[in-house]
Amino acid sequence: MTHYLLAVHGPAEMGEFGNYSSKEEMDEAFAATGVFNDQLRADGYWVFAGGLEPASTATVVDGQGDTPVLTDGPYLETKEIIGGFWVIDAPDLDVALRLAAQGSEACRGKVEVRPFQGLA
Amino acid sequence: MHPGTAAVERVFRQEYGRLIASLVRRFGDIDLAEEAAGEALLAALEKWPESGVPPNPGAWLTTTAGNRAIDRIRRDSKRDAKHQAASMLPDHTTHARTGPVEDDRLRLLFTCCHPALATQARIALTLRLLGGLTVAEIAHAFLVPETTMAQRITRAKRKIAAAKVPYRVPEAVDLPDRLSGVLAVLFLIFNEGYLASGAGDPVRPELTAEAIRLARMLRELLPDEPEAAGVLALMLLTEARREARVRDGQLVPLDQQDRAGWDRALIAEGHALVRQCLAIDRPGRYQLLAAINAVYVDALAASDTDWSQVVALYDRLSRIDPSPIVALNRAIAVAELDGPEVALALVDPLPLTGYHAWHAARADLLRRLGRTAEARQAYDAAIAATENVAERTYLKRRLGELV
Numbered sequence: 001m002t003h004y005l006l007a008v009h010g011p012a013e014m015g016e017f018g019n020y021s022s023k024e025e026m027d028e029a030f031a032a033t034g035v036f037n038d039q040l041r042a043d044g045y046w047v048f049a050g051g052l053e054p055a056s057t058a059t060v061v062d063g064q065g066d067t068p069v070l071t072d073g074p075y076l077e078t079k080e081i082i083g084g085f086w087v088i089d090a091p092d093l094d095v096a097l098r099l100a101a102q103g104s105e106a107c108r109g110k111v112e113v114r115p116f117q118g119l120a
Numbered sequence: 121m122h123p124g125t126a127a128v129e130r131v132f133r134q135e136y137g138r139l140i141a142s143l144v145r146r147f148g149d150i151d152l153a154e155e156a157a158g159e160a161l162l163a164a165l166e167k168w169p170e171s172g173v174p175p176n177p178g179a180w181l182t183t184t185a186g187n188r189a190i191d192r193i194r195r196d197s198k199r200d201a202k203h204q205a206a207s208m209l210p211d212h213t214t215h216a217r218t219g220p221v222e223d224d225r226l227r228l229l230f231t232c233c234h235p236a237l238a239t240q241a242r243i244a245l246t247l248r249l250l251g252g253l254t255v256a257e258i259a260h261a262f263l264v265p266e267t268t269m270a271q272r273i274t275r276a277k278r279k280i281a282a283a284k285v286p287y288r289v290p291e292a293v294d295l296p297d298r299l300s301g302v303l304a305v306l307f308l309i310f311n312e313g314y315l316a317s318g319a320g321d322p323v324r325p326e327l328t329a330e331a332i333r334l335a336r337m338l339r340e341l342l343p344d345e346p347e348a349a350g351v352l353a354l355m356l357l358t359e360a361r362r363e364a365r366v367r368d369g370q371l372v373p374l375d376q377q378d379r380a381g382w383d384r385a386l387i388a389e390g391h392a393l394v395r396q397c398l399a400i401d402r403p404g405r406y407q408l409l410a411a412i413n414a415v416y417v418d419a420l421a422a423s424d425t426d427w428s429q430v431v432a433l434y435d436r437l438s439r440i441d442p443s444p445i446v447a448l449n450r451a452i453a454v455a456e457l458d459g460p461e462v463a464l465a466l467v468d469p470l471p472l473t474g475y476h477a478w479h480a481a482r483a484d485l486l487r488r489l490g491r492t493a494e495a496r497q498a499y500d501a502a503i504a505a506t507e508n509v510a511e512r513t514y515l516k517r518r519l520g521e522l523v
Contacts, residue, residue, distance in 0.1 A: 002284050092286040093236055094294075115283045 001089045003047060003116040004096040008109040010083040012055050012074075019083060019109065032106035040088065045099060051084035083109065087116075128168050132161050135178045136252025137337070141224035142182055144231075144287060147189050150249065150277050155192065160185035225250060226341045227287050229334075233302040234285045241276035242305045248273055250337075251330045261327055263318040299342070303351045303406060306335050310355050314362065315508055322510035323366055328359050339393075346400045350407030353393035357413035360386035371514040375422035387417050408437040427456040444470040445477075452481055460488040476505035480515060492522050 010019040020026035040046040055074040062069040074081065086103060090096045096113050104111040123131070136157065143153035160181045174180040232245040240262075247253045247261075259269035279285065290298040313327025335352040342348045364381035365372055372378075394414045397407045412433045419425040434450035448470055455463030464485040472478035479502035486495035499519040503512055 004283075092284045093234075094286050094290075096283075097236065113283070117282075 001091055002096075004088050004090055004093075005112075005114045005116065006086040006088060006096070006100050006103055007082045007112045007114070008084045008103070008107055009080050009112060010109050012077075012079055012081045014054050025108075029106070029108045032108075033103075036103055036106040037086075039102075040086070040099070045088045045090055045095075047087040047089050049084070049086040052082060055081045122169050123173050124169065125165060127173070128164050129161075131173060131177045132164060132181065133252045135181055137225050137228070137250040138178060139181050139185060140249050140252075141228040143185055143189060144228055145224045146186065147193070148287070150280065152189055152192060153185075154249075156185040156189035157181070159188040163188075223341050225337060226289055229302055229338065230289055230298060231280060231285055231287050233298075233305045234280070235298070235301055236283065236285060237276050237279065239305070239308070241272055242301075243308055244269060244273050245276050246305055246334065247309065247330065250334060253330065257326075261312065261324060263320055299345060299347065300405075302338065303347060306331050306338065307351055307354070307406070309334070310358070314358060315511065317507065319507040319509060322369075322371070322508050323362060325362065328355070328362065331355060332359060346397045346402050347404040347406050349393045349397050350404060350410050353390045353397065353410035354406050354413060356386045356390035356393070357410060357417055359383070360390065360417060366510050369510055369513055370517065371508075371510040373514075374416060377422075379420065382417065390414065390417075403436065403440075405437065405441050408433055408440070412437075425456070427453055431457055444472050445475070448472060448475075448478055448481060455485060455488075460485040464489065474505065476502050476511070479505055480511075483515070483518070487518070487522060496522055 015021075017023055017026040020029060037046070037049060040049075058074040060071040060073070060075050062071070084107070086099075088096065088099055090099065093113070093115075096115075100111045100113045139157050139160070140150075140153050143156055144150055147153060147156075163184050164177075164181065168174075229246065229250055232249055233242045237245070244258055244262075247258050248255065253261075255270050255273060256266050258273075259266040262269070264272075289295070310328055310331035313324040313329075313331060316322055316324055332352070332355050335348070335355055339348045339352045360383040361374075361377060363383070364377040364379070367378075390410065391414055394407070394410050397403070397410070412430055415426055415429050415433070430453040431450065434446065434453055438446050438450060448467060451463045451466035451470075454466060464482070467478065467481055467485065470478060479498050483495050483498035483502055486492075486498055496519060499515055499522070503515045503519070506512060506515075
């Protein structure tokens, strides 16, 4: 089994309803994502998942020097950022891609699939 | 009989796809399989010229390469056991069989043509691992520097290993989709050989031959898939006209080709496959294209072509594949049936302004309608949109003949 990161990409600038255009749309996406998460757990693929606060809440830490240097804001200033992610445990890429498609449909965003290097 | 180097390499090349596929199946590592195969070739080059080619060269190469791979694993596992484990491909040996034949080459073909890989990477990997072409040969065929092609292949292999692209024939439910991806790769290889997109040799018979070899293999491995027969028939019926298609460095259009120069054996084989497809009666894109080409080669003279049959087949193809390129080819057949004016009305609205064949088709229709000034512009646009030397020469001649 391999761990895969399923990262949801969306606009860095979020409106009142996150990445969604209305409250109804947001509620539907959240409900669908909840159903998908339950299914991941039931099927044994679930490792961890979560939505992220906006990039403006990020802090970059560089601990390579004598004292850590802190920078307010995200590492990269881009229009598209990771809004949330799943970590799944799947036997191969075909399974990971199938789950990513289901997750993408549920949360209404594009999902990037990346394998982890071995198991820590 | 003591073979020379070239003869050994020919046998090796012939066996390469099978050899690599069985090594990948056994060791789960494409790089290791390639290295072991390379060592087996060196051993063969050393041994065969003295002892002769063994009765079953494929088995000899498989055994030799297998032993070399085990030696390598032993050496590597002492050095870095963890890394070795991480680079293993999943080998689903207990996976349910999807057909009567579960050939390792079929699994490898589906891995090489996996939809998570870019199209260019699929083509390169298929030619490298199943065709046994060298990186240099593939780079030459696609007119890119060898280092670029080497990087493309290395990156694809790394992705296969790291992301665990499975090594298996897809489940029945996914098979039609995945098979169409494989067929597309084989047909792209064929097309690049039949009308090279770049400025080098206009026709590359080594690529059409390799595509046909791979299509024959696929047909053999998936005897119940009519589209596999369809793509092979399409290639054979097209390849049959290859010799007649370029004369004095100029592309010769179908209606002006010397039909005596067509390869009758390939046509007969293509026809037989089309008849088998008709009997199965599960038409698909490649079967319909093959049937259209069967109609072309049926005609003793261009004027005998059954254009109503061609248009009817394109109508069926449009329902499966409503793409503008199919619409363009249908319109070209309509021109023969209903005249250039009707055809031009079909061609003009198609969103194909970047496609050389669209400009060339418009140019020809406008020429036939006597709209010379517009035809001239269309020929200029067609010439600008293609780099193929034989096609450019042909289009320039037609442009020069306009009055």
